[in-house]
Amino acid sequence: MLVRAPQRLPFGIVLASFLAYLPLECLAQGSPNSADHSALADRMKDAAQWPMPARDYANTRYSDLDQINTTNASQLQLAWTFSVGVDRGQEAAPIIVDGTMYVVGPYAGPYPNRVFALDATTGELKWSYAPRPEPAAAGVACCDVVNRGLAFDNDKVFLNTLDNHTVAIDANTGKEVWHTKLGEINRGETITMAPVVAKGKVLVGNSGGEMGVRGWLTALDENTGAIVWRAYSTGPDKDVLIGDDFKPFYENLRGKDLGVKTWPADRWQVGGGTVWGWISYDPELNLLYYGTANPSPWNANQRSGDNLWSTTIFARDADTGRAKWAYQVNPHDLFDHDEINENVLVDLQVNGATRKVLIHPGRNGYMYVIDRTTGEVLSADAFDFINAYKGVDLKTGKIIPNDEMTPVLGKTIDNVCPSAPGAKDWQPTAWSPRTKLLYVPHQHLCMNFKASEVGYIAATPFVGADVDMYAGPGGYRGEFMAWDPVAKKKVWEIHEKFPVWTGTLVTAGDVAFYGTMDRLFKAVDAKTGNVLWQFRAGSGFIGQPVSYRGSDGQQYIAILSGVGGWPGVVANAEVDPRVRNSALGFTGATQDLPFYTAGGSELLVFKLPRANTAADHPSSGSNSQGNNNAAPR
Amino acid sequence: MRHLANAAALTAILALVLAQPGAAQPAAPDELRVCADPNNLPFSNSAKEGFEDKVADLLAQKLGKRLSYVWWAQRRGFVRHTLNAGQCELVMGVPVGYGHLETTVPYYRSTYVFVSRQARHLDLASIMDERLRTLTIGVHLIGDDGNNPPPAHALGARGIVDNVRGYPIYGDYREPNPPARLIEAVESGEIDVAAAWGPLGGYFAKNSKVPLTVTPIKDGDKFAPQVFKFDIAMGVRKGDDQLRDQLNALISQNHEEITTLLRAYGVPLVEIQHTAAGN
Numbered sequence: 001m002l003v004r005a006p007q008r009l010p011f012g013i014v015l016a017s018f019l020a021y022l023p024l025e026c027l028a029q030g031s032p033n034s035a036d037h038s039a040l041a042d043r044m045k046d047a048a049q050w051p052m053p054a055r056d057y058a059n060t061r062y063s064d065l066d067q068i069n070t071t072n073a074s075q076l077q078l079a080w081t082f083s084v085g086v087d088r089g090q091e092a093a094p095i096i097v098d099g100t101m102y103v104v105g106p107y108a109g110p111y112p113n114r115v116f117a118l119d120a121t122t123g124e125l126k127w128s129y130a131p132r133p134e135p136a137a138a139g140v141a142c143c144d145v146v147n148r149g150l151a152f153d154n155d156k157v158f159l160n161t162l163d164n165h166t167v168a169i170d171a172n173t174g175k176e177v178w179h180t181k182l183g184e185i186n187r188g189e190t191i192t193m194a195p196v197v198a199k200g201k202v203l204v205g206n207s208g209g210e211m212g213v214r215g216w217l218t219a220l221d222e223n224t225g226a227i228v229w230r231a232y233s234t235g236p237d238k239d240v241l242i243g244d245d246f247k248p249f250y251e252n253l254r255g256k257d258l259g260v261k262t263w264p265a266d267r268w269q270v271g272g273g274t275v276w277g278w279i280s281y282d283p284e285l286n287l288l289y290y291g292t293a294n295p296s297p298w299n300a301n302q303r304s305g306d307n308l309w310s311t312t313i314f315a316r317d318a319d320t321g322r323a324k325w326a327y328q329v330n331p332h333d334l335f336d337h338d339e340i341n342e343n344v345l346v347d348l349q350v351n352g353a354t355r356k357v358l359i360h361p362g363r364n365g366y367m368y369v370i371d372r373t374t375g376e377v378l379s380a381d382a383f384d385f386i387n388a389y390k391g392v393d394l395k396t397g398k399i400i401p402n403d404e405m406t407p408v409l410g411k412t413i414d415n416v417c418p419s420a421p422g423a424k425d426w427q428p429t430a431w432s433p434r435t436k437l438l439y440v441p442h443q444h445l446c447m448n449f450k451a452s453e454v455g456y457i458a459a460t461p462f463v464g465a466d467v468d469m470y471a472g473p474g475g476y477r478g479e480f481m482a483w484d485p486v487a488k489k490k491v492w493e494i495h496e497k498f499p500v501w502t503g504t505l506v507t508a509g510d511v512a513f514y515g516t517m518d519r520l521f522k523a524v525d526a527k528t529g530n531v532l533w534q535f536r537a538g539s540g541f542i543g544q545p546v547s548y549r550g551s552d553g554q555q556y557i558a559i560l561s562g563v564g565g566w567p568g569v570v571a572n573a574e575v576d577p578r579v580r581n582s583a584l585g586f587t588g589a590t591q592d593l594p595f596y597t598a599g600g601s602e603l604l605v606f607k608l609p610r611a612n613t614a615a616d617h618p619s620s621g622s623n624s625q626g627n628n629n630a631a632p633r
Numbered sequence: 634m635r636h637l638a639n640a641a642a643l644t645a646i647l648a649l650v651l652a653q654p655g656a657a658q659p660a661a662p663d664e665l666r667v668c669a670d671p672n673n674l675p676f677s678n679s680a681k682e683g684f685e686d687k688v689a690d691l692l693a694q695k696l697g698k699r700l701s702y703v704w705w706a707q708r709r710g711f712v713r714h715t716l717n718a719g720q721c722e723l724v725m726g727v728p729v730g731y732g733h734l735e736t737t738v739p740y741y742r743s744t745y746v747f748v749s750r751q752a753r754h755l756d757l758a759s760i761m762d763e764r765l766r767t768l769t770i771g772v773h774l775i776g777d778d779g780n781n782p783p784p785a786h787a788l789g790a791r792g793i794v795d796n797v798r799g800y801p802i803y804g805d806y807r808e809p810n811p812p813a814r815l816i817e818a819v820e821s822g823e824i825d826v827a828a829a830w831g832p833l834g835g836y837f838a839k840n841s842k843v844p845l846t847v848t849p850i851k852d853g854d855k856f857a858p859q860v861f862k863f864d865i866a867m868g869v870r871k872g873d874d875q876l877r878d879q880l881n882a883l884i885s886q887n888h889e890e891i892t893t894l895l896r897a898y899g900v901p902l903v904e905i906q907h908t909a910a911g912n
Contacts, residue, residue, distance in 0.1 A: 454728045465779025
């Protein structure tokens with residue numbers, strides 16, 4: 001039995017919160033079960049809050065606050081800081097609900113995946129919660145210790161732990177409400193993604209494809225933790241939750257049990273297709289959208305076929321989990337090009353008509369605009385240099401492989417672009433309804449691919465793929481750019497020395513924020529890309545910036561500093577930087593990172609000086625929800 | 634406040650779960666610290682029943698040092714979290730040329746093997762054998778594209794796909810010796826033949842209730858740069874030349890004793906194949 005104890009519990013807060021807690025709980029149960037009118041959806045309309053890592057169901061990461069703007073952003077200053085205590089990769093987005101910030105640390109140190117509740121204005125610690133890890137053997141989850149953030153709904157904070165537990169924590173007291181074990185770390189399964197709550201369900205997906213894990217997305221009842229449905233990414237239709245109402249746009253995706261038939265023999269049973277990225281939700285269509293990871297752990301020559309439903313974007317009914325449509329981005333993936341990247345839901349003018357679309361910045365380097373009601377690809381244009389593919393056929397929806405770049409046993413293939421992490425990995429984009437631009441942090445890397453590196457796992461020697469990554473054309477390794485999805489082109493771009501591994505944020509003040517691995521947090525003019533301000537932090541950035549309004553009326557910007565993740569492991573985990581292909585090839589691409597940064601664990605919160613904000617009009621956005629757990633201090 | 638008993642239990646578990654790199658202490662002068670997998674026979678386990686444990690014991694005796702262990706599953710990040718984090722000085726088995734550390738001279742050379750039930754009289758020795766098109770063959774799965782064992786590559790290159798079954802090398806770590814599931818599948822008749830790394834195949838075949846035949850795969854050269862035979866050495870941290878030189882001397886001085894020990898574990902040694910089987 002797991003025991004998870006809050007670390008600190010000031011009595012006053014408990015009492016005040018308890019009193020505020022009861023009526024809301026009753027209210028929530030009595031309210032109609034419509035996402036349009038859910039408390040969480042209302043929070044998304046309230047610019048003071050940032051209630052989920054992607055900010056809203058559409059995954060816009062757009063803040064309606066405009067106190068910080070292009071003329072005053074240069075005066076941003078540190079308001080307060082906080083350490084999450086563990087110097088490993090900090091990928092989590094803080095979330096802000098009713099004046100409280102909730103943040104989670106990586107799965108490392110004495111308190112892995114520890115959760116902190118802070119006063120979002122003053123930084124005062126309200127409580128912390130430390131999950132008790134499973135007594136798994138050391139080393140079974142060797143590589144990825146990041147956590148991408150928490151979720152919130154109805155007075156509960158939801159945490160995914162690396163050892164496969166989803167935990168509901170009382171947002172007011174830090175006490176555990178329930179926890180459910182969803183996977184088995186001893187079989188290589190882990191969870192790193194941020195949960196998303198929609199229609200009273202907590203949505204969670206797994207990681208660990210390389211270890212022989214079969215991918216899934218699971219929905220849990222937010223009140224009890226009971227599993228409502230689970231949709232696998234491979235296997236027979238009944239496991240994938242495909243039925244008669246499944247209407248994929250493209251012919252090749254129609255047919256029975258394609259999750260079995262597009263694999264040799266029983267390969268799908270350990271077929272990968274994990275779900276470790278982002279989930280968006282359209283309340284009107286009642287559809288969830290997410291992408292699945294690459295097929296694994298088989299060699300490409302041992303998994304002939306399209307390997308459905310790996311690297312696939314799914315649209316699913318939020319109540320039942322049943323698939324409505326699907327689109328496979330990279331059939332028979334050869335390059336580890338997961339398509340777990342976010343799907344940003346916007347309405348766009350396409351050929352003179354307004355279309356409900358999702359924008360999917362592909363790991364393969366193409367910016368997909370897909371009709372989110374039908375799954376039709378409306379456009380797919382290269383946003384980075386690509387030679388691994390020759391484009392996307394809009395008639396068939398199929399990507400066109402470049403046969404010259406196909407990895408073959410014993411053949412060395414030079415200069416494949418984009419490299420294994422793709423043109424863009426997990427780091428999420430932001431959409432501004434003001435500029436109608438998508439702000440895209442991404443990497444710019446190519447690779448050489450050959451079989452020659454001696455590997456040794458569980459005392460079994462093998463000759464593995466030697467993937468050596470390096471800067472793409474132009475000599476830079478990362479880029480932050482603005483993309484116009486209607487004109488299908490870049491509007492401006494900023495080149496960075498290292499892969500830009502942070503998420504981004506754009507505001508009604510027309511300011512976009514992102515961080516660099518060489519320790520700079522930057523504010524740029526969303527219209528021009530001019531850098532307005534930058535802050536040199538203690539460690540490199542791979543986190544997600546967020547914005548909210550404090551109880552003092554000021555606009556705040558927050559992000560975690562602390563380099564790590566796939567490209568940053570060289571700087572924080574003592575990989576030998578002289579070996580270009582350790583950490584699955586990324587070390588070569590970031591070999592010089594230790595000259596710029598070491599690990600870190602600092603939450604940084606910025607605001608404008610008081611004098612500067614007094615003259616400004618109050619920011620837009622209102623709290624339509626009212627206080628629920630405010631516990632006035 | 635956390636209950637004290639609770640805190641103590643938590644601390645104990647955490648000490649097991651999260652050995653922290655960076656908190657490493659230097660070894661005492663009379664201590665030989667080995668980093669090893671606690672659950673991977675025939676190589677090593679926490680009861681010190683593996684042949685690597687026995688060889689380590691022999692080395693410690695010769696060096697006049699006390700042997701101690703740091704246990705860590707041997708997966709991606711093993712060397713990074715253990716040897717290169719300063720938790721120990723020695724890893725007992727790595728292929729020569731393994732890039733993350735410095736290797737000694739090899740102390741054995743083994744080969745990938747076919748393991749089948751003796752009663753089947755398959756006598757497989759060639760990866761080009763046409764019977765492999767119809768037999769059910771088990772292989773280990775290690776990782777994404779390219780990072781799989783040589784027989785998996787070779788069979789794929791021959792177009793032998795549908796009758797191949799995969800066993801993740803990681804298996805379920807709650808069970809003893811997870812990679813052994815591949816050999817157990819031969820025992821149970823789930824598969825006709827396993828293409829496995831020799832020491833694992835040899836040991837579990839030797840200890841099987843059902844009589845099994847182990848035959849080295851003789852003609853892997855056709856699939857270069859894949860190789861089917863590997864020299865296995867010990868590993869020390871880069872720059873730890875003093876320990877490496879000591880170990881090199883001990884390996885050559887105790888060659889016979891080490892070889893006898895390996896034979897007792899059923900490790901197919903490549904030299905033995907050449908002389909005994911006459912291939």
